Amino acid sequence: MIPIYTSKYLGQAEKLHIIHVDMDAFYASVEEHDNPKLKGLPIIVGGLSNHGIVTTANYIARKYGVHSAMPIFMAKQKCPRACFLPVRMERYKEVSRQVFHILYGITDLVEPLSIDEAYLDVSNIEINPIEIAQKIKEEVMKKTGLTMSIGISYNKFLAKLASDWNKPNGLKIITEDMVPSILLPLPVKSVYGIGKKTSKRLNNIGIYTVEDLMRLSEEFMVEFFGKSGIEIYNRIRGIDSREVNTTRERKSLGTERTFSKYTKDKEILKDYLHRFALEIEASLQSKNLQAKTITLKIKDIQFRTQTKSKTLNNYISSYNDIFELAVNLLDEIRLTQDIRLIGLTASNLITLKLEQLSLFD
Structure with a gap:
């Protein structure tokens, strides 16, 4: 059963306009x-x-x-x-399309993040956001048999944080009056913009929780995080001005991995490219994009970086095309040293037109 939330949130419906949806272990x-x-x-x-x-x-x-x-x-x-x-992947894409058809039946203000994750802005809908979230969960279960976790709040950072709160099959609301107290005990890695490496750097200077972060000055945050320092300073105080972006122009899309155990075994490297190609395909197709250029990047144990690119005459988005190009690029590189990092990027992107349905008709 999807929990029915009490009327205590109803008066805040106008502010609770951002929904983050995330399929559970998709x-x-x-x-x-x-x-x-x-x-x-x-x-x-x-x-x-x-x-x-x-x-x-x-x-x-x-x-x-x-x-x-x-x-x-x-x-x-x-x-x-x-x-x-x-x-x-073909099966996962099929299910993903069903999920996104449901989301676009709610609103056209949808920002896909991956094959199984998205933001929605429901500020233009005269229905309580909690009811909308429950409707989405019910429709996804009905059409796919799967559960999803949903976060609702007044900005993107808090909505995503809420969707992670009680997975799987969760539904969490974070209101303005809950901030910052709800954030204080969280580990620093919970803050959008702080990754594993930065989290370790913070731990090394005795910063483990958001409460620890709150004690740092804005000047220190800028010095420590660089240009993202002000954003993180505001974010932990519940301020996030990012809008749900349905027309974001992406210049590139990719992923990379630093190895804990260095290698120059091409079969191992190809296994990573296999996973990267799947991720890129899922990201491209969830965002309705196609790419014309594929770039392979490797960094050896001497920290020397090599890149190889291939630009096609036509646009692609399928795993088979991306993986084949990636392997060909890898085969062109002569590996004389162990590799500590490998990455794959798709660029030269083009956006295709999205279809909108109407769930409430």
């Missing part, structure tokens, strides 16, 4: 839905080869310490009885 949940025999078992999606990388793990597998981007051999050590499954 790939693994699709696999479990399609094969009910998997229910109750730890599921790890990413492949069967020990050289592969975990793409998604369900919540049962996560209890064993398995997480995305972990090598498959390590996931097998942590959770040997898990069901290891290959990635079925």
